[in-house]
Amino acid sequence: MESFGTRLHRAITERGPLCVGIDPHPGLLAQWGLPDDVEGLDRFSRTVVEALGDRVAVVKPQSAFFERFGSRGVAILESTIRQLRDAGSLVLLDVKRGDIGSTVSAYAAAYLDPSSPVYVDAVTASPYLGVGSLAPMFELAAEHGGGVFVLALTSNPEGAAVQRAVTADGRTVAQTVIDEISQLNRGATPLGSFGLVVGATIGDTGHDLSGVGGPLLAPGLGAQGAGAADLRTVFGSSLASVLPSCSREVLSAGPDVAALRAAADRVLVDCRAVLPAR
Numbered sequence: 001m002e003s004f005g006t007r008l009h010r011a012i013t014e015r016g017p018l019c020v021g022i023d024p025h026p027g028l029l030a031q032w033g034l035p036d037d038v039e040g041l042d043r044f045s046r047t048v049v050e051a052l053g054d055r056v057a058v059v060k061p062q063s064a065f066f067e068r069f070g071s072r073g074v075a076i077l078e079s080t081i082r083q084l085r086d087a088g089s090l091v092l093l094d095v096k097r098g099d100i101g102s103t104v105s106a107y108a109a110a111y112l113d114p115s116s117p118v119y120v121d122a123v124t125a126s127p128y129l130g131v132g133s134l135a136p137m138f139e140l141a142a143e144h145g146g147g148v149f150v151l152a153l154t155s156n157p158e159g160a161a162v163q164r165a166v167t168a169d170g171r172t173v174a175q176t177v178i179d180e181i182s183q184l185n186r187g188a189t190p191l192g193s194f195g196l197v198v199g200a201t202i203g204d205t206g207h208d209l210s211g212v213g214g215p216l217l218a219p220g221l222g223a224q225g226a227g228a229a230d231l232r233t234v235f236g237s238s239l240a241s242v243l244p245s246c247s248r249e250v251l252s253a254g255p256d257v258a259a260l261r262a263a264a265d266r267v268l269v270d271c272r273a274v275l276p277a278r
């Protein structure tokens, strides 16, 4: 099977460098005139799939907003994943998993084994039990053409205290994550399957992202205050690997399908103006 990196590279080439999140916040459900229940969740998700599933490179359901409705919410998540796959976008499940290795194996089986009902193209993962503890995810992803995006320098202001803490060898925690993911991607062309999450909000990172070799998911555009121009400051010479991501900025244009499409197109145009052509 083709690697996730190869599939992502093609999706970006064909559809442009943009990831849009499905984050059905209670406030957005209300804004869309939908009830804050599974019916509302289902209608919200179906509308986003209809609007964006056939035009955006990557769609990123935020698992938390489905999990909050229990098993019926997870059933909607499963259905949303299937609809997105049928529509042709890559599915990145934002679920930020991480644990001791034996448990990570079960998370890997849940999301990266094609026989699972919540199988997706890629997941987000947390490295704070050690990047090495995520090895079962990396291995299953490599086996089945999946991807893993590991948190490095997150978009929220609280992240810096942990991520910029300096380790015994003088590197920050984030730089150790960056270096380990860079190793995993070594030699992969056109793009590695193991990505990093680096917020668009964080300004000049002071970190070396030049050797990552995989995608750099950049959340924080729009509702969190970053604009496309901030990508230049954050990513500098690594802009060619950036996959900008936003949720509320686009979703707040709904529920009108044409308006959702127009909002995503606007963000994409802004990002293309900053990112090198791919």
Ligand SMILES: O=c1ccn([C@@H]2O[C@H](COP(=O)(O)O)[C@@H](O)[C@H]2O)c(=O)[nH]1
Pocket: 021, 023, 062, 094, 153, 154, 155, 156, 197, 198, 199, 219, 220, 221, 222, 223, 224, 245, 246, 247, 248, 249
């Ligand atoms: O550093 C991170 C990592 C993940 N996220 C997620 O992205 C979306 C952002 O939503 P917006 O509405 O565009 O603010 C959300 O699901 C976060 O959990 C992030 O924001 N920052």
